[in-house]
Amino acid sequence: MPNHNTQPPPTCADTTHTGLLAEIRRRLHDADAAREHQRAQRARRGYLATARRAADGPRRDRLGAHRPASGRLAHRMRLPAHTATSGVLKSFYPWVMDPGLGVPGIYIGMDLYSRASFLWDPWELYAAGIITSPNGILVGEIGSAKSSLLKSMIMRFAAVGIPFSWVDVKDEYTPLAQVLGVEPLRLGPGLGVRLNPLAAHGRYPGQTDDAWRADLTARRLNLLEGLVHVRLDRPLSMTERTALELALASCTGQLPGVARGTLAPASLPAVVGKLQATEEWTSALRDRGVTATQLLDDSRDARLALHSLVDGPLRGMFDATDDAHRYLDFDAPGTVLNLHAVRADQAVTVMSMVCAQSAMEAALMRPNARPRLVGYDESWLAMRYVPLLRRLQEAAKLARMFGITNILAAHRLTDYAAGAEGSEAARLARGLIEDTGFRVVYRQTDASLPITRDMLGLTDVQTGLLKYLRKGTGMWLLGNRAFVVQHLLSSVEEPLVQTDSRMNLRRADRDEIADEDWDSLLELSASPREDT
Numbered sequence: 001m002p003n004h005n006t007q008p009p010p011t012c013a014d015t016t017h018t019g020l021l022a023e024i025r026r027r028l029h030d031a032d033a034a035r036e037h038q039r040a041q042r043a044r045r046g047y048l049a050t051a052r053r054a055a056d057g058p059r060r061d062r063l064g065a066h067r068p069a070s071g072r073l074a075h076r077m078r079l080p081a082h083t084a085t086s087g088v089l090k091s092f093y094p095w096v097m098d099p100g101l102g103v104p105g106i107y108i109g110m111d112l113y114s115r116a117s118f119l120w121d122p123w124e125l126y127a128a129g130i131i132t133s134p135n136g137i138l139v140g141e142i143g144s145a146k147s148s149l150l151k152s153m154i155m156r157f158a159a160v161g162i163p164f165s166w167v168d169v170k171d172e173y174t175p176l177a178q179v180l181g182v183e184p185l186r187l188g189p190g191l192g193v194r195l196n197p198l199a200a201h202g203r204y205p206g207q208t209d210d211a212w213r214a215d216l217t218a219r220r221l222n223l224l225e226g227l228v229h230v231r232l233d234r235p236l237s238m239t240e241r242t243a244l245e246l247a248l249a250s251c252t253g254q255l256p257g258v259a260r261g262t263l264a265p266a267s268l269p270a271v272v273g274k275l276q277a278t279e280e281w282t283s284a285l286r287d288r289g290v291t292a293t294q295l296l297d298d299s300r301d302a303r304l305a306l307h308s309l310v311d312g313p314l315r316g317m318f319d320a321t322d323d324a325h326r327y328l329d330f331d332a333p334g335t336v337l338n339l340h341a342v343r344a345d346q347a348v349t350v351m352s353m354v355c356a357q358s359a360m361e362a363a364l365m366r367p368n369a370r371p372r373l374v375g376y377d378e379s380w381l382a383m384r385y386v387p388l389l390r391r392l393q394e395a396a397k398l399a400r401m402f403g404i405t406n407i408l409a410a411h412r413l414t415d416y417a418a419g420a421e422g423s424e425a426a427r428l429a430r431g432l433i434e435d436t437g438f439r440v441v442y443r444q445t446d447a448s449l450p451i452t453r454d455m456l457g458l459t460d461v462q463t464g465l466l467k468y469l470r471k472g473t474g475m476w477l478l479g480n481r482a483f484v485v486q487h488l489l490s491s492v493e494e495p496l497v498q499t500d501s502r503m504n505l506r507r508a509d510r511d512e513i514a515d516e517d518w519d520s521l522l523e524l525s526a527s528p529r530e531d532t
Contacts, residue, residue, distance in 0.1 A: 101478070103128050106156040108149075109488040112473070118485045120476075122405045122438065123371050131437030131478055135396045135406045139413055139452075140442025145472040148497040149440070149487050150375060150409060151176050154334065155496075157373055164334040164373040165364060167356050169349060171340035176496050182334045185327055187317050187356060188341025193327055196320035197223060197358035198266040201365035204401035213254075213263065219394060220248055220266060223358050224306070226387035230350050231305035235386070242288065243299035246281050250274040256284055267321040272310050275303045313348045318355040328363050335360065350381045354388055361395055364404060371403040380410040389428040396435055408436075412448040413455050430455060439477040443469045 100111070105121030122134045140146035151173070154164045158180055166173055168184065177184050187193050198220050203212040224244050225236055236244075249255045251270040252263045278285070278292035285292060296303075310319055328335055337356045343349050357376065364372060382388040392408075399406050413433070433439075433455055444452055444466045453463040462482060466475065469484075476483040489497065 101125065101130060103130070106153070106160065107488075108152075109472075109486045112484045112486055118476070118483060123403070125478065126400075126437065133396070133400070133435055133437035134404070135399050135408075135436045136438040136440065137408045137410075137433055137436045138440045138442075139410050139444075140440075140474065141411060141444060141448075143471065144442035144469070144474075145487060146409065146411075146442050147172065148472065148489065148493075149474070150377070150407070151497040152487070152489060152493050153407075154373065154375075155180070155493055158333045162371055162373060163330070163332070164375070165330075165360055166334070166336050166375045167353055167360065167377065168336050168338045168340070169343070169353055169378050171338060173336050174338065177334065177336045179496060180333045182332055182336060184336040184338040186338045186341065187352065188339075189313070189316055191341065192316075194316065194320040195318055195327065195356065195359035196265075196267050196322065196362075197318050197355035198268060198271070199320075199322075199359060199362040200263065200265070201362040202367055202402075204365070204398070205367060215394075216263075217248070217254075219358075219391065221245060222387045222391040222394070223354065224248065224271065226354060226382075226385050226391060227309060227351055228302045228305045229385045229387055230347050230354075231309060232301055233347070236302060237298065239290070239295060239298035240302035242290070243275060243295055243302060244271070246284055247271045247274040247277070249284075250277050250280050255280060256287070265322050267319065268306070268310050269319045269321060272303075272306050275299070275306065309351065313342065314352055314355070317342070317352065318359070328360065330363060330369070346381065350385075350388075353378070354382060354391070358391070365398060365402050367402075369402055371405070374404050374406050375409065376406060377409045379408040383429055384425070386425050386428060389425060389432065393428060393432050393435070396432065408432075412444060413452050414448055437478070440474050441466060441477070442474045443467065443471075 100114070100116055101119065103119070103121060103124040105119035105124055108118045108120050110116070111118045122131065122136065125131045126134050138146060138149065154166070154173075154176060158164065168174070174184055185193055187195070200216055201219070203209075207215075221241075221244060225241060228236055228240065228244070246255070248266060248271055251266045251274050254263065274280075276296065278296065281292065281295075285295065337360060339349070339352050339356060342352045360374075364374065376392070379392070382392065396406055398404075439456055441452065441456070446467060449463050449466060452458065452466065453460075456477060458466075458477075462475065465484070469475070470486075472487045472489075474485055474487065476485050
């Protein structure tokens with residue numbers, strides 16, 4: 001009997017259909033597995049990137065930093081190259097394509113904003129109206145390469161015929177002077193060099209005789225008062241100022257009622273010798289209602305202070321009695337007054353520095369003199385004393401008349417914040433800085449930033465940038481413009497500007513030094529220095 005439940009055997013068509021379905025299912029399964037694998041790989045890469053950013057911080061690459069508000073592009077823009085002139089391109093990027101100062105000058109380095117060369121010449125900038133004063137200030141922490149900038153300026157201006165005059169307190173400009181063919185003028189007890197800090201300066205064109213005499217008298221009195229202030233470490237009384245005025249008038253023959261037509265030379269020994277010439281002051285004392293005895297008693301401290309200046313630690317250095325400048329050769333590429341031998345204490349250093357500067361300024365202030373770069377290194381030492389601040393301010397005002405660029409150098413602007421807030425010293429120091437035409441600020445510490453922002457009128461962005469500036473990078477402020485410049489040195493300049501070379505002596509080099517050389521090396525290392 002036939003079996004009706006038996007299925008018919010599969011045909012060839014049925015077998016083909018079943019295999020196709022199985023292949024489709026297998027491919028679908030493989031596709032799903034591949035997608036799952038890709039999703040797992042993306043998730044793993046995202047997890048690793050997040051962990052790496054958390055551990056290493058924002059990663060910087062060609063697209064910027066991975067962080068909010070960084071301006072990073074999600075994808076590189078696929079645009080065709082565009083060719084245009086620089087005049088058109090700077091309209092596309094007005095904050096990047098900076099045209100520069102537009103005047104010739106010495107090469108300083110590279111402007112880090114525009115990547116262009118930064119050229120600087122205060123005389124050209126003043127003539128172009130970019131700055132209103134040829135004077136400037138340079139501040140920078142130890143190790144920020146402040147001294148390197150000053151020395152390279154001297155070399156580069158000397159190469160184009162502009163001489164320099166410097167008062168060297170720390171004996172660090174001697175190698176530079178020797179390369180330029182300048183013999184430093186060394187001042188110190190027993191060295192035989194004598195200058196007159198009360199020498200008369202020249203009269204600028206258009207200045208009347210009466211105006212010149214009044215200006216010369218004020219300059220001399222500020223110097224005398226400042227020296228006594230430093231020596232006594234206190235301001236002078238009105239009686240002491242009167243005694244100095246009468247002694248100076250006696251020296252120059254300008255006492256009221258007996259004034260001569262010409263000025264006699266003034267000097268420190270002459271003023272000291274006239275501090276007790278009461279017989280010549282009879283008329284002047286009567287007009288002031290003061291007796292000679294009262295004046296001598298009340299001015300005793302000032303008189304003794306000047307006596308100790310002439311006969312004490314600075315004896316034989318600043319007691320020249322004429323206006324001749326026989327020791328200063330201003331036809332040379334430069335002049336360096338070296339005061340390394342008189343660094344006994346800060347008061348003596350300040351007095352010798354100010355006397356040397358005054359003698360140098362009197363010789364520089366000559367009609368038709370060549371433009372000159374004049375440096376006031378360690379100028380902060382004089383900022384405590386109001387008369388010396390007045391003297392610096394007067395020298396800055398006369399700079400335009402005689403073609404001089406004065407550069408005041410210090411470590412930080414807090415050094416210039418002399419006296420209490422609102423005091424005369426604070427006002428004079430602030431006014432001295434405000435009268436500068438250019439300011440160069442190197443790296444500053446957090447503690448110095450508030451007063452730096454206040455005294456220079458910086459923005460918050462500029463102020464925050466100062467503490468991140470690298471060695472040799474400074475912010476140049478000229479008028480209402482700011483440039484961040486990387487100072488670059490040549491192979492000739494680099495060995496001449498390093499003031500920390502003795503600190504960089506390698507251990508291997510020290511081990512090779514013979515025992516008999518150690519005494520001379522230690523003597524050399526004992527000299528004061530400043531990191532470049």
